[in-house]
Amino acid sequence: MPELRKDPIIGRWVIISSERGKRPTDFQGSLPGKKGGFCPFDTGNEQTTPPEILAYRDNGTAPNTPGWNLRVVANKFPALQIEGELNKQGEGLFDKMNGIGAHEVVIETPEHGETLASMSEGRLEDILWAFRDRILDLRKDQRFRYILVFKNYGEAAGASLEHPHSQLIATPIIPKRVQEEMEGAKAYYSYKERCVFCDIVRQELNQGVRLINENEDFAAVAPFAARFPFETWILPKTHDPLFEDAQKHEYVSLSRILRDILMRVEKVLTNPPYNLIIHNSPLRETDGRYYHWHIELMPKLTRVAGFEWGSGFYINPTPPEEAAKFLRDAIV
Amino acid sequence: MPELRKDPIIGRWVIISSERGKRPTDFQGSLPGKKGGFCPFDTGNEQTTPPEILAYRDNGTAPNTPGWNLRVVANKFPALQIEGELNKQGEGLFDKMNGIGAHEVVIETPEHGETLASMSEGRLEDILWAFRDRILDLRKDQRFRYILVFKNYGEAAGASLEHPHSQLIATPIIPKRVQEEMEGAKAYYSYKERCVFCDIVRQELNQGVRLINENEDFAAVAPFAARFPFETWILPKTHDPLFEDAQKHEYVSLSRILRDILMRVEKVLTNPPYNLIIHNSPLRETDGRYYHWHIELMPKLTRVAGFEWGSGFYINPTPPEEAAKFLRDAIV
Numbered sequence: 001m002p003e004l005r006k007d008p009i010i011g012r013w014v015i016i017s018s019e020r021g022k023r024p025t026d027f028q029g030s031l032p033g034k035k036g037g038f039c040p041f042d043t044g045n046e047q048t049t050p051p052e053i054l055a056y057r058d059n060g061t062a063p064n065t066p067g068w069n070l071r072v073v074a075n076k077f078p079a080l081q082i083e084g085e086l087n088k089q090g091e092g093l094f095d096k097m098n099g100i101g102a103h104e105v106v107i108e109t110p111e112h113g114e115t116l117a118s119m120s121e122g123r124l125e126d127i128l129w130a131f132r133d134r135i136l137d138l139r140k141d142q143r144f145r146y147i148l149v150f151k152n153y154g155e156a157a158g159a160s161l162e163h164p165h166s167q168l169i170a171t172p173i174i175p176k177r178v179q180e181e182m183e184g185a186k187a188y189y190s191y192k193e194r195c196v197f198c199d200i201v202r203q204e205l206n207q208g209v210r211l212i213n214e215n216e217d218f219a220a221v222a223p224f225a226a227r228f229p230f231e232t233w234i235l236p237k238t239h240d241p242l243f244e245d246a247q248k249h250e251y252v253s254l255s256r257i258l259r260d261i262l263m264r265v266e267k268v269l270t271n272p273p274y275n276l277i278i279h280n281s282p283l284r285e286t287d288g289r290y291y292h293w294h295i296e297l298m299p300k301l302t303r304v305a306g307f308e309w310g311s312g313f314y315i316n317p318t319p320p321e322e323a324a325k326f327l328r329d330a331i332v
Numbered sequence: 333m334p335e336l337r338k339d340p341i342i343g344r345w346v347i348i349s350s351e352r353g354k355r356p357t358d359f360q361g362s363l364p365g366k367k368g369g370f371c372p373f374d375t376g377n378e379q380t381t382p383p384e385i386l387a388y389r390d391n392g393t394a395p396n397t398p399g400w401n402l403r404v405v406a407n408k409f410p411a412l413q414i415e416g417e418l419n420k421q422g423e424g425l426f427d428k429m430n431g432i433g434a435h436e437v438v439i440e441t442p443e444h445g446e447t448l449a450s451m452s453e454g455r456l457e458d459i460l461w462a463f464r465d466r467i468l469d470l471r472k473d474q475r476f477r478y479i480l481v482f483k484n485y486g487e488a489a490g491a492s493l494e495h496p497h498s499q500l501i502a503t504p505i506i507p508k509r510v511q512e513e514m515e516g517a518k519a520y521y522s523y524k525e526r527c528v529f530c531d532i533v534r535q536e537l538n539q540g541v542r543l544i545n546e547n548e549d550f551a552a553v554a555p556f557a558a559r560f561p562f563e564t565w566i567l568p569k570t571h572d573p574l575f576e577d578a579q580k581h582e583y584v585s586l587s588r589i590l591r592d593i594l595m596r597v598e599k600v601l602t603n604p605p606y607n608l609i610i611h612n613s614p615l616r617e618t619d620g621r622y623y624h625w626h627i628e629l630m631p632k633l634t635r636v637a638g639f640e641w642g643s644g645f646y647i648n649p650t651p652p653e654e655a656a657k658f659l660r661d662a663i664v
Contacts, residue, residue: 003651005556005557006557007555007556007557008516008520008528008531008532008556008557009512009513009516009517009520009528009529010509010512010513010515010516011516012557012559012644012645012646013557013645014557014558014559014645014646014647014648015645015646015647015648016557016558016648016651016652017647017648017649018651022561022649022650023650023654023658024562024600024601024602024658026649027561027601027604027633027634079639079647091556092535092539093528093531093532093535094535094556094557146643148639148642148643150637150638150639150641150642151638152637152638156635157635157637157638158635158636158637158638159637167638167639169639169643171643171645175642175643175644175645176643176644176645177342177641177642177643177644177645178643178644180341180342180644181341181342183342184340184341184342184343185341188340188341196340196341196425197341199340199425200340200425203424203425203426207424223339224337224339224340224423224426225337225338225339225340225344225345225346225348225426226346226348227344227346229354229359230356268356269356269359270356272359275637275638275641275642276638277638277641277642278642279642296641296642298641301359302359303488303489303490304490304636305482305484305489305490305491305607306482306483306484306489306490306499306607306608306609307411307480307482307499307501309482309509309607309609309628309630310480310482310507310509310607310609310610310611310628311478311480311501311503311507311508311509311510312344312507312508312509312510312512313344313345313346313347313503313507313508313509314344314346314347315346315347315349315411316346316347316348316349317349317354317358318354318355319335319348319350320348322355326355326356
């Protein structure tokens with residue numbers, strides 16, 4: 001069973017994944033990656049994945065057989081384990097708990113060669129609905145405090161399978177990054193009585209220099225203090241703490257702007273690897289006034305090195321205003 | 333001039349390095365790296381680097397000519413710029429300041445093919461003295477709040493030149509990671525009246541399971557909540573807030589244990605890329621009771637992906653106890 005351990009100095013939790021238990025030789029040679037060959041996510045190979053938790057499929061087709069448009073399955077090599085009670089313990093001055101959580105894979109399409117940028121808006125919408133359906137189901141579990149939806153695209157971004165997929169991990173504690181955003185947004189709200197994300201959207205729409213695109217419901221911007229070149233955030237224009245509470249028309253708008261942004265990124269940066277995450281309110285957060293869900297898209301173009309690891313500072317060699325202009329001007 | 337910008341939500345600063353201003357095409361193809369060919373850090377090429385700030389050299393040899401054992405020069409492509417006044421400004425709700433700082437390179441040896449693990453202890457000691465000399469000089473500058481010493485070894489760890497070198501960056505604000513460690517250590521001290529790092533050293537020496545090696549002055553351990561497989565910390569056994577205030581015999585002990593650990597890492601992981609950082613107290617921190625300087629060594633064996641970026645959580649596939657055992661058992 002994996003273990004959650006807390007750094008006694010800064011309070012950051014890590015997952016010690018003994019199931020994946022890697023010996024030194026497992027790291028030798030190149031980093032993981034798999035091209036061509038057998039794909040467990042292809043149509044016809046349904047039996048090679050854990051059973052479906054959710055599927056959008058053609059009428060009359062049976063679970064775990066062909067005929068699906070999207071499947072959600074448990075991760076075969078989960079970072080956290082679904083069965084068991086949360087058991088918190090000390091070890092001298094250290095704190096740990098067993099690694100309870102959920103780790104699911106959204107197989108986004110039966111088409112092995114598609115990308116989020118090349119698939120139809122309808123399919124993209126389905127992916128968003130699947131995220132929502134899974135969040136609504138997982139949030140019933142009282143052991144969980146947070147659900148992170150994320151996607152690794154390309155080997156350099158950490159994807160170990162080529163077939164289009166994204167992932168959800170439910171954790172028994174609120175992750176540090178999210179906690180920091182909550183605290184920052186709360187402090188801003190206390191001071192200004194306004195949501196900091198709403199203020200950012202307003203300023204970016206007014207200034208225009210970091211705006212990449214917008215539609216009736218969403219704005220896509222290069223964040224003012226972007227950590228990475230061509231980092232892009234997609235934010236709802238009106239205040240909304242929860243991804244899963246969006247209106248139907250908002251998922252339509254979101255699939256449109258997400259596809260548009262990914263096409264621009266693919267065009268300008270020639271199909272780069274990227275990480276995409278959805279930042280959402282923690283589960284059972286009752287005060288919805290100050291947090292505002294959003295998507296963060298981080299193309300992987302630079303290496304994170306000693307200075308960044310040691311300081312938490314980032315060096316971004318492309319000013320966000322220039323990145324925004326390149327993406328805005330791209331013809332897609 | 334580079335710019336420091338603050339994320340309005342979590343308060344993290346980033347360096348927007350317009351000097352390095354990268355256009356989309358600059359990222360295409362593979363990531364930076366240079367093998368063979370001309371090396372600006374080799375003996376005889378002193379004129380191709382900025383002038384020496386410090387050098388340890390043979391008697392009678394002139395600055396910026398051969399005859400040196402170690403040189404410190406300004407980084408030719410600095411992340412922060414040394415000239416100018418600190419100028420803080422707002423831009424609507426955003427905060428920024430101009431990118432004042434220092435960015436220096438320690439050319440560790442004239443021997444292009446050496447590594448920290450293969451060089452003599454005397455040379456390693458010289459490198460530590462050079463870090464100390466530069467910290468003592470840079471800390472006089474009232475514009476700076478922190479000096480980070482770090483080393484990127486290997487292309488995958490972000491090194492863009494092969495020749496053995498490390499770097500120092502002085503920043504006008506205390507970096508977030510350091511601030512977090514200070515706050516965590518302070519909170520622990522308030523609660524226990526003890527330094528958390530001293531307690532960690534004591535527990536690790538007692539338990540032994542995560543101890544890799546020790547000598548009279550230092551302990552090398554796999555941290556309990558290691559983010560990365562084979563992450564290793566080297567901590568002074570007795571409380572000491574400042575790297576630059578160590579005793580002479582401590583630099584000797586440090587060079588010994590550092591070399592020993594790097595040899596073990598090289599042996600067990602077959603010469604992996606790594607990042608090494610020195611975490612030191614911020615400049616002009618007057619209360620030395622709760623912080624304890626230390627070295628963090630992070631072999632680059634896994635990819636940081638969407639889950640980590642989105643959550644601040646890390647998934648470590650090698651339990652620290654197992655990593656410690658592999659390193660402890662290595663014959664070097």
